[in-house]
Amino acid sequence: MTERRMDDQRLTRRALLRALTGVAATAALAACGGTPTATSAPSAAPTMAPTAAAAAAATRAATTAAAAATTAPSVAPTAATAAATPATAAAATTTRAASPVASATRSGSPAAAPPPAQLVAVAATTTQLQDFVKNVGGNRITLSGILKPNVDPHDYETTVQDAQTIGRAQMICVYGVGLDAWIEKAIANANAKAPVVTVTAGIMPLKGSDKEPSGDPHMWFDPTLVQQMVTTIGEALAKVEPAGAAVYRQNAQAYNAQIARMDAQVRGIYNQIPVADRKLVTNHDAFQYLAKHFNLTIVGAVIPSISDAAEPTAQNINDLIDTIRAEKVKAIFAESSANPRVAQQVAQETGIKIVDNLYGDTLGEPGSDGDTYLKMMVADATLITSALK
Ligand SMILES: [Zn+2]
Numbered sequence: 250m251t252e253r254r255m256d257d258q259r260l261t262r263r264a265l266l267r268a269l270t271g272v273a274a275t276a277a278l279a280a281c282g283g284t285p286t287a288t289s290a291p292s293a294a295p296t297m298a299p300t301a302a303a304a305a306a307a308t309r310a311a312t313t314a315a316a317a318a319t320t321a322p323s324v325a326p327t328a329a330t331a332a333a334t335p336a337t338a339a340a341a342t343t344t345r346a347a348s349p350v351a352s353a354t355r356s357g358s359p360a361a362a363p364p365p366a367q368l369v370a371v372a373a374t375t376t377q378l379q380d381f382v383k384n385v386g387g388n389r390i391t392l393s394g395i396l397k398p399n400v401d402p403h404d405y406e407t408t409v410q411d412a413q414t415i416g417r418a419q420m421i422c423v424y425g426v427g428l429d430a431w432i433e434k435a436i437a438n439a440n441a442k443a444p445v446v447t448v449t450a451g452i453m454p455l456k457g458s459d460k461e462p463s464g465d466p467h468m469w470f471d472p473t474l475v476q477q478m479v480t481t482i483g484e485a486l487a488k489v490e491p492a493g494a495a496v497y498r499q500n501a502q503a504y505n506a507q508i509a510r511m512d513a514q515v516r517g518i519y520n521q522i523p524v525a526d527r528k529l530v531t532n533h534d535a536f537q538y539l540a541k542h543f544n545l546t547i548v549g550a551v552i553p554s555i556s557d558a559a560e561p562t563a564q565n566i567n568d569l570i571d572t573i574r575a576e577k578v579k580a581i582f583a584e585s586s587a588n589p590r591v592a593q594q595v596a597q598e599t600g601i602k603i604v605d606n607l608y609g610d611t612l613g614e615p616g617s618d619g620d621t622y623l624k625m626m627v628a629d630a631t632l633i634t635s636a637l638k
Contacts, residue, residue, distance in 0.1 A: 362388030369490050372418035374429040375402050376612035377469045378448060378478075380622045382422050384504040385482045389493045393418065395432065398614045402428055407435040415439040420489045422482065425449040426466035427457075428610075446485040448478040455537055467610070469622065470539035472512040476505045511623045518630040519543045522637045528576050529633070530569070532583040532592040535609040539629075548576050551583075551592045573599045580636040584609035604636045 362368070369390045373379045379394040386392060393414040396402055402424075415421060415432075416439040423432050425447040436445060452474055454464025468474040483501030487494035519527070522545075529536060530549040540547045549569045572578070573595075583592040583605040596603040607629050613619035618628040 363493075365391075369486065369493075370417055370419045371422060371486075372414050372420075372443075373422040374432050375424050375610075377475075377622050377625075378422055378424050380612065381448070381475065381479050381504070382482055384507075385479060385497055385501045386486060387496065387500045389490065389496060390486070395429075396611065398612050398617075398620070400611060402610050405429070405431055407431060411435055412439045415441050415443075418443045420485065421445045422485075423447050424466065425463075426454050426468070427461060427463035428466035444485070444489060446482065448481050449474075450481065452477055455541070458534060465534070465537050467535040468538055470536060470626075471542040472508045472515075472626070473542070474538070475622065476508055479505050479508070507623060511626055515626050515630040516543060518627070518634050519545065521634050526577075526579060526637045528578050528637075530573060530578050530581045530595075531607075532581065533609055535584065536582075543630075545633075548572055548578060551581065551595055569595070570599050573601060580604050582607050582633060582636070602636065604632050607632060 369386070370393070371382055371386060371390045372393045372395060373382045374395045376394065376396055376398055379392060379396075382390070383392050395407070395411050395414065396405060412435055415435055418441065421432075421436060421441060421443050423429050423445060426449050449466075449468060452468060454466065454468065457463065457465040468478075479501050483497045486497040490497075527545045529540060529545055529547045530551070531547065532551040534547075534550050536545075536547060539545065549572050551569075573581075578599075578601060580602045581592045581596045581604070583603060584607050592605065593603045608619035608625035612621065612625055613628075619625035
C-alpha cells in the first residue's frame with residue numbers, strides 16, 4: 250500500500266466530480282492515470298512462435314525445479330524460495346518471492362545451473378514482467394526488478410540504483426506500449442549496451458485512452474497475450490546466452506502450460522457469475538483485456554483523481570450513477586495500488602459495495618495472494634466473482 254497516487258485531501262462533492270467519469274455501456278474507456286507520452290520502446294524482440302504445440306510439449310516436461318536448484322546463490326532469502334527461483338535470489342534489487350503455486354508446479358531446468366559468475370544479469374521493469382522473466386530464466390539468470398510491488402508503473406521515476414542495475418544488465422526487458430517508457434531515458438543515461446527486449450513487440454494492443462497513444466498497455470489480463478510475451482522472453486534469452494537456449498525454450502513452454510491451466514481455471518471462476526451480472530465498474534481502465542477475454546462487460550470507470558484527464562461533468566457522474574442503477578451493477582472494483590477512496594464514495598452514493606483490492610498494474614507484496622502473475626489472476630477472478638455472483 251505504498252506510493253499512493255492520490256493525495257489525501259478531502260473528498261468533497263466537487264472533488265468527486267473531478268475524479269469520476271461515467272462511461273456508457275459501450276465502455277469508451279477513460280484515461281489511465283497519466284501514461285507518459287510514449288514513443289515505442291526499442292524492440293529487439295524476436296517474433297512470436299505459436300504456443301499450442303508448446304503447451305503439449307510442456308505438459309510432458311513438467312515437474313521439479315528443486316533438484317536443479319542446488320547451485321543457488323548464497324544470498325537466497327529462504328530455502329524454499331531459493332529452490333524455486335535460485336536466479337532471483339542473487340538480485341540485489343529484487344524482493345519478490347516465488348509463489349507456492351509456481352514453485353510447486355513449474356518446470357525445472359534439466360541442466361544444473363551455471364556457476365553464479367556465469368549467470369545472465371537481466372533487468373526487468375514491471376512486476377508482472379519480472380515474474381515472466383523469472384520463470385523463463387530459471388536458474389540461469391539473476392533478475393533485478395526495477396518496479397517494486399504496489400508501485401504504479403505509469404509514471405515511475407527511475408533512481409540512481411535503477412541506473413546501476415541497468416548499467417550492469419546483460420539484457421534489459423521492458424514491457425512497452427508506453428507503460429514503462431520512462432526506462433528509455435534511464436537506458437540512454439546509463440549508456441547501457443545490453444540488448445533491450447520489448448516483450449509486447451508484435452502484439453497488437455487494443456485502443457487506449459487519449460493518454461495512451463500506443464494503445465492500452467494492460468495486456469497481461471489476457472493470458473494468451475502473456476504466452477506470446479513468455480515466448481518472446483525465451484527467444485531473447487536464447488540469443489543472449491545460446492548455451493542455455495534449450496533450457497530457456499523449455500522453461501517458456503512449461504510456464505506457458507501453467508498459464509494455460511490458469512486461464513482455464515480463471516474462466517471457470519468467472520463462469521460462476523450469471524451472464525446478466527457480468528458487469529464491471531472499475532476505478533481504472535486496466536481491465537479491458539480481462540473483460541474481453543473472460544466475457545465480462547465494463548459499464549463504467551472511475552478515474553483516480555490525480556489524473557489530469559478532462560474533468561467529468563456533473564452529467565458524467567449522473568450518467569454513471571444512472572448506469573449503475575439501470576444495469577443493476579453490484580459492485581465497484583478498485584485496484585490495490587490505487588487509492589480506492591473515490592470509488593468508495595461512488596459506491597456509497599449508489600448503495601453498492603466496493604471491492605478495493607484487485608491486482609491491476611502491479612503484483613502484490615511477497616506473501617500476498619497476488620505475489621505472482623498466476624496468483625494475481627486467480628485472486629482477481631475470485632474477488633470479482635464473489636462480489637457479482
Ligand atoms: Zn494502468
